[in-house]
Each structure stands twice: as C-alpha cells, then as structure tokens.
Amino acid sequence: MTRALTPIEGLLFDKDGTLFDFARTWNNWSAGLLADLAGDNAALLERLAAAIDYDLDQKAFLPGSIAIAGTTAEIAEVLVAHLPAYSAASLEAYLHQTSAEADLAEAVPLPPFLDGLRTQGLRLGVMTNDGTHSTRRHLERSGVFDHFDKVICCDSGYGAKPAPDPLLAFATAMTLPPAHVAMVGDSLHDLQAGRAAGMVTIGVLTGMAGPEQLAPFADVVLPDIGHIPAWLAE
Structure with a gap:
C-alpha cells in the first residue's frame, strides 16, 4: 500500500552513501587505513x-558491514579488540582525523x-552517524557546509540512527511537522529512523544496499539524490 504523502518542506540528508557515493569514497580509502593499522602483520590485517x-x-x-551505517565509535569498538596499542577513544579520534x-x-x-x-x-x-569533525570537514571541502540549515552528527547530543531522535531534532529546529520532512538515505538505518520519526523516506542507491532492501522502508527509491527535484515536481 502506498502511503499518502504530505507536502515536503524540508529534506534531511544522510552523508556517506547519500551526499557522497559510498563505494567510490570509502572502499579504497579503507584499504589504506587497514594497511596502516596492521603494519606488516598480514594476519592482523585479515582480522x-x-x-x-x-x-x-x-x-x-x-x-x-558496520562501517556502512554505524557510528565511528561503533567501528572503533570492533577494531580496537585487535589493536592493543589503542584505546577505543584514541582509535575513534584517529578515525575521525584520518x-x-x-x-x-x-x-x-x-x-x-x-x-x-x-x-x-x-x-x-544533514543527519549522519559520522562525527562532527569529519562531517564538517567533508562538507566544507565540498563547498556546501553553509548550504544546510542544520547539521546533526552522532556526537551532537541527539543520539544516532536508527533512533528517530536526531531526525526529530531537525524538524523541531526548523519548526516543521515531521510529516513535512523527507529523510534521504542509502541504508536501512536511515529509512528506519525516518519511518520512526513519521517522515517521508527517500532511498538512494549510492550506498551499499540494493532497491530490494530499501523498498520496504522507502516511499520511493531513486538512483541518486539528483533525481529528487523531478520526484518532488510529480
């Protein structure tokens, strides 16, 4: 059954996999990160x-992968078990910086x-499960930080997806009913949070999930965010 959609007055974007293509941004970078952390230890690299x-x-x-939709803290937590030279906090800081x-x-x-x-x-x-430092740096480097009315990260004090709280914080800050906001994302975390917040949900295919995974939680699945204006015009 298709949901009856209200007029959309706000768009809340995930960052990685939505504003930025996930595979083209993070696949090769992550290979280098893991190699740096493992050094010359091939067994550690595999772990x-x-x-x-x-x-x-x-x-x-x-x-x-937890790296697709998890917070930086969650990623650090699973890696640090294999890296005794780091604490979870120091590894998280290293991930943010790099x-x-x-x-x-x-x-x-x-x-x-x-x-x-x-x-x-x-x-x-923007509502991302990434941290404030790297999120601001990414948006500034792309020349779009000031294009957004509010940027919310996992460490902004509202929690993280798939909880609806950070999405509702955006709607409150914009004085918009949640039903008049669309959550745009590439992962189930994004869309589940949007549904829980009572928002319209737009899935995009620039992440790691396919249309068959996103469709049950999305009001529409689009190839990428560039198709949103035409969809809104309909």
Missing part, C-alpha cells in the same frame, strides 16, 4: 578486515544541486 566485513581482495565492504581528509566522490555536483533546492524554499539538513 581487522573481518571485524568490519571488508573484502581485502575486492577492496570493498560487504553489505552487512577520514576527514578522504578523497570525496560527490553523488552529484553538490553546490548547484543544493542551490536548486534552496531556491524552492526547502529547509535542508
């Missing part, structure tokens, strides 16, 4: 890769895309 479901041969994350400088692959050219949405009077936000 680290297995801990986050990363295929060393394909240089790609497996669909169930990931902030990753080569970013925008899903679409972001400045003109976001400019177009703003000219329609839409309120725009």
